[in-house]
Amino acid sequence: MTNIPSPSVAAMASSVKGAERITIVTHTHPDGDAIGSAAGLYHYLRREGKKVSIALNDRYPESLAFLTSGLGDDILVYEDSPARTLDAIRGSDLVFCLDMNSFVRAESLEDALTGSGCRKILIDHHLHPDTGIFDIVFSETEISSTSELLYYILLSMPGIEGKAANLPARTAEALLAGMTTDTNNFANSVYPSTFRMASELLSAGVDRNAVLARLYLSYRENRFRLQGELLKDNLRITSRGVAYMIIDKALACRYDIREGETEGFVNLPLGIESVRMSLMLKEEDDKFRVSIRSKAGISANRCASLYFNGGGHELAAGGRLVKGKDIPAEAGAAEAAAYTESRTDEFFRQEENMDI
Numbered sequence: 199m200t201n202i203p204s205p206s207v208a209a210m211a212s213s214v215k216g217a218e219r220i221t222i223v224t225h226t227h228p229d230g231d232a233i234g235s236a237a238g239l240y241h242y243l244r245r246e247g248k249k250v251s252i253a254l255n256d257r258y259p260e261s262l263a264f265l266t267s268g269l270g271d272d273i274l275v276y277e278d279s280p281a282r283t284l285d286a287i288r289g290s291d292l293v294f295c296l297d298m299n300s301f302v303r304a305e306s307l308e309d310a311l312t313g314s315g316c317r318k319i320l321i322d323h324h325l326h327p328d329t330g331i332f333d334i335v336f337s338e339t340e341i342s343s344t345s346e347l348l349y350y351i352l353l354s355m356p357g358i359e360g361k362a363a364n365l366p367a368r369t370a371e372a373l374l375a376g377m378t379t380d381t382n383n384f385a386n387s388v389y390p391s392t393f394r395m396a397s398e399l400l401s402a403g404v405d406r407n408a409v410l411a412r413l414y415l416s417y418r419e420n421r422f423r424l425q426g427e428l429l430k431d432n433l434r435i436t437s438r439g440v441a442y443m444i445i446d447k448a449l450a451c452r453y454d455i456r457e458g459e460t461e462g463f464v465n466l467p468l469g470i471e472s473v474r475m476s477l478m479l480k481e482e483d484d485k486f487r488v489s490i491r492s493k494a495g496i497s498a499n500r501c502a503s504l505y506f507n508g509g510g511h512e513l514a515a516g517g518r519l520v521k522g523k524d525i526p527a528e529a530g531a532a533e534a535a536a537y538t539e540s541r542t543d544e545f546f547r548q549e550e551n552m553d554i
C-alpha cells in the first residue's frame with residue numbers, strides 16, 4: 199500500500215503551510231503506534247517551523263518515553279493537566295488525529311475536538327472511520343500501522359522527494375518503532391510495503407537494534423513474573439477454543455503492574471493450536487478493559503463491537519466491559535469471566551450458523 203491520494207497530500211501540504219499552531223491527538227491508552235506516529239509527525243512539523251503540541255487523554259508506557267524525550271511541555275496529558283491539554287486543541291488552527299477512527303477514542307478530548315472549528319486531518323488504519331468529521335482523510339486498513347501510512351504520506355510531501363533520508367532522523371526512528379510495535383515485531387499485519395518501509399528506514403540510518411532494545415529488552419522483572427502466573431493459573435480455554443485471562447486489581451497490585459506492562463500477553467494463547475480467539479481483561483475502577491486477538495477467519499473486530507463496546511481491526515481489537523451496565527456495579531473477575539464465556543459462546547454459535 200503505497201498509493202497515497204495526491205489531492206489529499208496537496209490539501210495536507212497547504213493546510214500545514216497555512217497553520218501556525220498544530221495539535222496532534224491520538225487514542226486513549228496510547229500504544230507504540232500512537233506515540234510513534236505522533237512523535238514522528240511532531241518532528242516533521244517542527245522542522246517545518248510550526249508550533250506543535252501532542253495532546254493525550256492519558257499517560258503512556260515508560261518503554262515509549264525514548265520517542266518523546268526532549269518534547270517538554272509540547273506533550274500534554276489530560277490526566278495530568280486537563281485545562282492546558284484542552285486549551286492546546288482549542289487554540290490550534292490545525293488538528294491531526296492519528297491512529298483513531300473517531301473522536302470518542304480520545305475520551306476526555308472528544309468534546310474539545312467536536313467543538314473546534316479548525317481543519318482536522320485523519321491518518322488512521324482502523325476499520326469504520328468516522329470520515330464525516332474530518333476535512334482530510336487518509337484511511338487505509340490494508341497496512342501494518344498508522345506509522346506506516348504516515349511514512350508514505352510524508353514521503354509524498356513537498357521537499358521529501360520520496361526519500362526516507364530526507365525525513366528528520368527522529369521521525370524515521372519513531373515511525374520504525376510504531377510500525378514495529380503494531381506488527382508485534384513483524385509477526386502480524388505485515389505487507390510488502392511494510393518491509394519496503396523498514397528497508398528504506400534502515401538504509402536511511404535508523405538504528406533498529408537500539409529501537410528493539412528500548413521496546414523489548416527493557417521490561418521490569420515483574421512483567422514476566424505476572425506472565426508466568428497468568429499462563430499457569432489464570433488462563434482458561436473454553437470448549438469453543440476461546441482463551442481468556444483476567445487481571446483484576448488485586449492481581450495487578452500484587453505485581454505492581456504499570457500502564458502498558460501487560461502489552462502483548464493477549465497474543466500468547468493464540469500459539470495453542472485449538473485456540474481460535476484470545477481475550478485479556480484488565481480491571482479498572484469502573485470497567486474491565488478488553489483486548490481481543492483472533493486467528494484468520496475469525497473477526498476479533500466483530501466480537502469487540504457486538505459484545506465489548508469496542509472495535510479495531512479484523513484480527514486485533516479491543517473494548518470494555520462497563521460495571522453497572524454490562525456486568526453488575528460490584529462485579530469482579532468471576533462475573534467478568536461468566537460474561538466473557540457466555541458472550542463468546544454466543545459469538546461462535548452465530549459464526550457457525552453464518553457458515554452453514
Ligand code: 5GP
Binds near residue numbers: 490507509
Ligand atoms: P489493544 O488490545 O492492543 O488495546 O487494541 C487492539 C486494537 O483495537 C487497537 O488497534 C486499538 O486501537 C483498538 N481498540 C482498543 N480498544 C478499543 C475500543 O474501546 N474501541 C475501538 N473502537 N477500538 C479499540
Ligand code: MN
Binds near residue numbers: 231232297323343380
Ligand atoms: Mn495502530
